Amino acid sequence: MTKDRIIPDKSRRAPKRDIDGVFLLDKPTGISSALALTKVRGIFRANKAGHTGSLDPLASGLLPVCLGQAAKFSSYFLEGSKKYIATGRLGIVTDSGDAEGNVVEEHEIGDALSKLDEAINRFVGDITQVPPIYSAIKVDGRPLYKYARAGKSVEVPSREVTVFYIKLLDKTEDSFTIEVYCSKGTYIRTLVSDIGAELGCGAHVTMLRRIEVDGLPKGEMHTLEKLQQLADKREDFTDFKEMDSLLITIDEAMNYLPRIDIPYDMAVLLCQGQRQDNLSECTFTDCDLEYKDTIQIRTNDMFIGVGHIQNGTLISDRMMSDPLHTNKGLYK
Structure with a gap:
């Protein structure tokens, strides 16, 4: 005798769970x-x-x-740093820098495509960008896109970014597709708009895809x-x-950061919010006592949080919740 196969009720939902x-x-x-x-x-x-x-x-x-x-x-x-693939449409400028915005300018493309390689190369290296008004950057505590939607003008602060390379992947009579490898904070909409301005005909993004993030x-x-x-x-x-x-x-996600490995006893104190200034028994990877930026903190090869070093003292910035299970009586 065989048992009837139970067909699950897929309208039912599992209870919510803690998953990291x-x-x-x-x-x-x-x-x-x-x-x-x-x-x-x-x-x-x-x-x-x-x-x-x-x-x-x-x-x-x-x-x-x-x-x-x-x-x-x-x-x-x-x-x-990040990699993107983007397509720019020549001859049309929008208020958002992409195809979802309102058209604010239209120009003849002329011989712009013949100058495309030269124009692209001018935006490789350290450059200054003015982010689009339709962005989440805050001015006086308010996202820029809220000013834009309210029709209010506001001075948009410029920023320094780095474009490591731009590869021209394709071009047609009115568009071009590029691969961009750039630093954090780079706006591809602004980059495409600036390339269009350099060509004298304007441009906006019609396709944008993020393909990689270092780390x-x-x-x-x-x-x-x-x-x-x-x-x-x-x-x-x-x-x-x-x-x-x-x-x-x-x-895995945090392992790209420079690293400090600390003794277990020190880890317990650090997780309690206590700064640690005796780092002689710690092991440094891709950083040292003079390193100023964020580092990952580990003990017994286990990630417990991130922090920074200030005047030879290790300070925690953000820690896992009870990574050493000290609240469960498992310490030592």
């Missing part, structure tokens, strides 16, 4: 980063979630979605469709094993 990790989402075009986050969080049934490095609805590509404790460190995951694993993005398919094929709606295998650990 980073999901490297290949965000599709047409949805906001906030909506993409909501979808991923819902499928994983995560109690906590956040994202870093918002992509506009028009843009696609790498969007790190941080689940659980990873959300604490989300601001660090996009510190590295994060390459080639490991996953689509919402793939994630949903894994969720739908489960017979046990509480089984997240296959989905969780797509996550990268906080340890």
Whole structure:
């Protein structure tokens, strides 16, 4: 006698859970980063979630979605330089710098394409950018896009960025496609607009895709469709094993930072918020006592948080919640 196969009720949902990790989402075009986050969080049934490095609805590509404790460190995951692929449409200028904005200027393209290589090369290296008014940069505590939507003019502060290279991938009679490798804070919409201005005909972005971020694993993005398919094929709606295998650990995501390994006893005190000034028994990797920027902190090869060194003293900036399990009586 065989048992009848139980067909799971897929309308039921697993209870929310504590899950830590980073999901490297290949965000599709047409949805906001906030909506993409909501979808991923819902499928994983995560109690906590956040994202870093918002992509506009028009843009696609790498969007790190941080689940659980990873959300604490989300601001660090996009510190590295980035690679984008972008297409610019010549002859048309929009107020947002992309195809979603209102057209504010139209020009003849003329012989602009013959000057494209030369124009592109002028934007390689250290450059000054004025970010688009439709951006999340804050002026007097308010995002620029709110000023724009209210029709208010505001002085947009310029910023120094670095463009390591620009590769011309393709061009047609009215557009060009480039690959850009640039520092954090570079606006590709501004770059394309500036290239158009250099050519004398203007330009705006019609396609933008983020393909890499230094420090994060390459080639490991996953689509919402793939994630949903894994969720739908489960017979046990509480089984997240296959989905969780797509996550990268906080340890992996933070391992690009310079590193200090500290003794266990010191780690306990640091996790309690106590600064540590005797670093003679610590091991430094890609940093030293004079290093001023953020470093990852480890003990027994375990990531416990990030901090910085000031006048020879190690100061914690953000720590994992009870990484040493001292609140569970497991210390030593």
